[in-house]
Amino acid sequence: MLTHTSKFRVRFNETDPLGIVWHGHYVTYLEDGREAFGEEFGISYKDIQNANLFAPIVKCTVDYKSPLRHGDWATIETIFVNNIAAKLHFTYKIFIGETLIATGETVQVFTDLKGELFLSNPPFFEEWKRKYNFL
Amino acid sequence: MLTHTSKFRVRFNETDPLGIVWHGHYVTYLEDGREAFGEEFGISYKDIQNANLFAPIVKCTVDYKSPLRHGDWATIETIFVNNIAAKLHFTYKIFIGETLIATGETVQVFTDLKGELFLSNPPFFEEWKRKYNFL
Amino acid sequence: MLTHTSKFRVRFNETDPLGIVWHGHYVTYLEDGREAFGEEFGISYKDIQNANLFAPIVKCTVDYKSPLRHGDWATIETIFVNNIAAKLHFTYKIFIGETLIATGETVQVFTDLKGELFLSNPPFFEEWKRKYNFL
């Protein structure tokens, strides 16, 4: 299992009139976690584009357990979930200390630069999986 | 089944370098749909607060089928899903014309103003359900 | 003087823990006003791109007079300011009823698709100005 952990800080403008982070901003936190994972393991947006691919999100889910507030330092774990489909699948856990704040999930597909969907793994992803022993 | 349909237009600043709406902005579209529903049927954020309640989101999901672009006029259907749990449950469909762009789902719980969770329906929600024949 | 007036409604997620619109969101309101102006008078982002031009923002100012709150209906006036420089210059006034909420100003320059700056008006803008008697 491939995992990346990064830290982030809650901005004032991410909080709502209840004083807690507005739920939509978690999608940004997931993307930040995914990009940090991608940069460590060579599968960031830029790596994917350098392979002449796009990887649009086809599903995004967040489950909210406990609120985040302005100034909180939180940790996000981004976990690659191996999958036989031609999909990039991540799950996420956001913590403050030991407290689970939220969990999330994203699924991406691969397309070429014209937007044509790959039904099986594009070579770039096949190589990436081989490199990390997912094949 | 209680449904509200509203229209929205894609802003330039909601689109990303691929020229399509960044996936996180759909959470705003769902909230706009939910608020429009809430204003028609008396269950908006303000109605809920006037009853001394909050209704924080505990789950949010979006499934992306087809992209949105700057200037697109889209339609969002917000559908109340009746439920025996003390939860406010909506599903959403976003269309351009006949084309399904995305589906979504949100779940909210009820708390009092101190954040204490209601395990059964608060009186406000019970009355609301009765009014619309969901009980 | 060329002016466009449009209405907008304050979204829940545009408000901050003080219950008022976070100041950064006004930049979106200005852009919405400018785009509505552009669509009426043929100088929207799309019109500009169809002329093989970009018009990046080089200056943006907002002066805040009175707050906006969730659910407020506000009016934005977008005013084209004629200018001998090769610049697209707008001022803005945001009102609720008679109350002035904010004023703003943006300046855009013109570049070709490679980002090369126009030091004098590109033909598209020259024609546009002629059409509206600004030359």
Added chain:
Amino acid sequence: MLTHTSKFRVRFNETDPLGIVWHGHYVTYLEDGREAFGEEFGISYKDIQNANLFAPIVKCTVDYKSPLRHGDWATIETIFVNNIAAKLHFTYKIFIGETLIATGETVQVFTDLKGELFLSNPPFFEEWKRKYNFL
């Protein structure tokens, strides 16, 4: 002159269809710089609220010199500008390396918790200025 320098990284979702940061996001960068300054020097949003004050923004300006792109690491300098008025005045410079990307300016006033404006410095700000030899 009191100055704080911090670094930030451009997120994918801050970039627009031209591949550059949408101009409105700079307001967030200024706020991040101001908050980092505030935390170093005891004049953050939280410090201000702990003194039973708010400090709403009454003016915000950005001048854009050169674009930012996804993944760029930029530096923001936040500079306190001393002022005899009862105002919190900052200027900002954003750089990549030696290249000036943008400059900015914000002005804040002080109000009590009911929103009543201070026409002269509230004691908290008077003490703060004394501490840093601005009086």
